[in-house]
Amino acid sequence: MPKVIWGVDSAAAVDQQLYDCVVNNFGQPDVWGRYLNTIPNVSDGLTKEEINFLKGKGVKILPIYNNFTEAIGAKAGKVAAQNALFNAKRLGVPKGVFIFANVERFFDVDPDWILGWVERMINSDYRPGIYFDPIEGPFNEAYCEAVVRNRDVFSKTVLWSAEPESGISTKRDFPTYSPAVPNCEANVWAWQYGRDAEECPIDTILVQQRLFESLY
Template structure:
């Protein structure tokens, strides 16, 4: 996470990023300091703030920043278009973590794609469904995330949530996204 959000995330430091990189670990930046995703102006503000924090932490140009769009958020296509258009003209790529089966992200996303094809070309999606449960590496499923019913680059899939053993989720990432991570 790029920033500290009370009760949700602590936010990375430059020192933690250095430690991760020294161990060969790539970073998938997530921005989650918003509770609503409505209106083009709000989309631009969220994108601008996320890009600022990525730059502050030294995240390299061209890296996608994933907006954590929770299933209970109100989301509209104007917000998605505002966010994507701002990041399209910045140093970073737009990304969205979303639930494809609950909430209205997929409807808003497909409306945004219908209005502006650049959305589906530029944005990278990270699906939270289906939830098959946490596994070890050997038992990971084949890559098969739930996707919107429109053009979309769904290049990450969180297939397991909230392990009982430790507080982790399990994800699979397409090689195209892996190459873009910091």
């Protein structure tokens, strides 16, 4: 069983109040998933000030790109990757960090988009990650076809599973690492196991040590 690290993700920007809420209710997070872009009524974009705040607390950042509403077509996949790369560089994210495309369960998804995202990312200073749902929605089929078409989709991409939802927990009581996975080869190194905590606007996540070491 791989070593796992506990943390959270949030659409809201991390300030002292949100940080204290998480620490007081759940424990000190070692990793925090945050979005690269501000999207009205969806997510606050990560800022350099927020990065400095989290780094000062010893928290690693898991960067997420979510400025898209469907995952269709190779061109769109490459454009999403290019925009993610631009924002990562703008924020000073170091080379070699995984950036996760946020593919929601209700998105339309095809293998061409996945190929476009992965191929553009692996030809950059960063590494491709994808947040996905292997149970609801079309991601599983699209991903497995993309793997057949280009082995880099498996060998160089890390996936972050949204299933199963076992419920929010504290840092001391997180579940055994057992995310749902695609029905083909995949590196599922992260799991969002709890969603929408009542006490603070966060989800709870687990990441494997090997991913943790390649975050910011």
